[in-house]
Amino acid sequence: MQLKRPFLSEVQWARALAIFAVLFVHSSSTGMGMTVPFSLPYTGYSILNIAGKIGTSTFIFLSSFILFYTYYYRDLTPKLFTSFYKNRLLYILVPYIVFSVFYFALRYDINQFDLTWPEIIDKFTGELLTGNAYTHLYFVYVSVQFYLMFPIFLYLFKRFEFLRKWALPLGILIQWAWVLANTHFFQVPEKGSISLSYFMFYFMGAFLGIYYEQFVTWLKDLRRSRFVLVGVVALYLVMTAGYYYVMVMARTGSAYFSSFTYELTWSLMALTAGFLIFVLAHALGHFNLPRFKATLVEIGAVSFGIYLIHPYLLYWMREWLPGGSPFVFHGWQVFTFFAIFLGSWLIVRLVYDFVPASWVIFGKGNKVWGWRGRAKKAK
Template identity: 30%
Template sequence: MSPPVNRPRRIEYLDLYRAIAIMAVVAIHATSTAVAHYPKNTFDHDLFYFWNTFFQFAVPAFLFLSSLVLFYNYNTKLSEKGWIIYFYKKRMFYIFVPYVAWSLIYFVINKLAVGKEPFADSTQFVKQLALGTAHTHLYFFLIILQFYIVFPWILYLTKRPWFRKYMPLYFIAGQALFYILNLKFDFGRTGSLLPSYLIVIGFGAWMGLNFEWLMKKMMRLRYVLLVALISGAAISMYASGFIKTNLIEWPLVMYTVLFTVRNVFTLSACLVLLVLSEKVGTRERRSEYKVSRFTDSLGTVAFGIFLIHPLVLMVWRHELTDDFTRHFGLGIVLSYIAALLFSWLCAMALRRLKWGWVLIGR
């Protein structure tokens, strides 16, 4: 009988992290219509623009967390036989199958919505599947699948002292290089390409490999992180136009500033969210801060909510938008609540079914 393998302890407050991140994702999609609907330089436009733009940290936050959890859990498994096969079977299978299922669902719905035969052009579906364009949110799956493909090889590199010691710097350099190359060659759809997120993935990996030590560091630096988040968000939202206008004669400087500011915002948001989850979501603090079982369940089925909520928004906008024309802002808020709650209920129901993983993974 083989000796038991030491397993890292479960980080109990990560469900709260996932819950906040998925609420931000739903908010982005719910408020996007309002940003396009209201005239610029009006209070309503500025209000919804602020929240829509601020919550843009949500997808990087999920990638940061995925990296953290994978490196945290698999760091001790390199010596186990067959771990890489198990990893690919579990991660790729339970991600890829729901991705294909929902790509097909959204493809059919979008075709029917414009009065076209869904299966008349199978080539188009295959193309959308390959590009993650069957619906607006499905590009995320291409990123996560790319990450799963390269993860084992990055994990092997972390055993090399020259890589592990300066790991965050390698990821920063990798994303910067990709950014420069994209300016020159314009790869297109860079939001679906893994190199666009190397910084948050790299820092997530670093956190996963040095979790206890780095959490103590972040708790001491939490106010610095908060200042970085607020300033990064403010510059990203309101000063990017000024930067482009005044530095247009020095494009390299302009792009460097925008690159830096954007990544300061997204990375600090990930770290602040992790600190907040630890401060509020640990077992001894849960009753003090009134963290409920609802937020835990939101985090548990966040993947399912991510997949389902755009369908709820599609139905809402098709059936109920006219009823809220006179109170459009109220309709946006209610669409957010409906999308979050109905997708949560559906995900919880599917989780209880034996075949539910086909639609919401595991």
């Protein structure tokens, strides 16, 4: 069976919200690290930093959703999988390699590593193969792992009904089996670069992608969905408060908790947040806000590029941090957020519109301002 499902603006709206969460985390770290613990500014920065730690997991959930939404109702053929790997791995893997080289070179220039060329190649290769060329690239590395596994999961979900109907509980089970096994046996220090650490998000995306039409029908029937939605909101608030508490206590050295506590509070906060962002994006469709929605679509469309380039702009904003009064310091933190957002967006947009083979740098993107885009509209 071949079923072409319609384009969903809601996904781009959700991506836009997710990239803002990522920017909140990264832009608030300097303010949080340079203010007095438990002061009002510290609390404000901590709330933004901790509540925003749902961006990457939401992107994973949305990526999984799009994969299953797009491919589940299509016939499994060699041509389908050839197209899949071309459109996914090529436009993700190549930019990942490009930015791994870029950020490795940046770190090499900053830290002045005293290494020979063979040592440089060996160090870079190790970081490339583990997603550690820069702090944020682990997300792309994890995404590539999911893309490699996707055809297997697609076949299994199409073949076995119980797998797709119980996708979320199975994802939670797999993820927590890995968490416990890593805690007690493997002890991989960088487990965030391992795809098993995100299976609940991946399988939630699979479930919603397969049963999307049924989900939308359920969501619109508030008599059926309101109790679940209220429960999810309550769970999100409780887990966010819990995660905030354990993180602030740990960062200030006031108290420490088991790794199980950190993992539980973060994962449930992030899972419920991803779901609520998805619901919020659908709720937005009921409002007559065409310009706002178009802006969110644009931000969502360039979100991958923003994710890749924004740490570079953030590095320079921190280098240029002015001295002076607290007003200047805090004002600079606010300015930094808008600067890295607008600067990243402008760079990605200009590259998409005017740089040939822009997919090598930022992956597949749409043209808006470029002459090709205007020519296409004129036809």
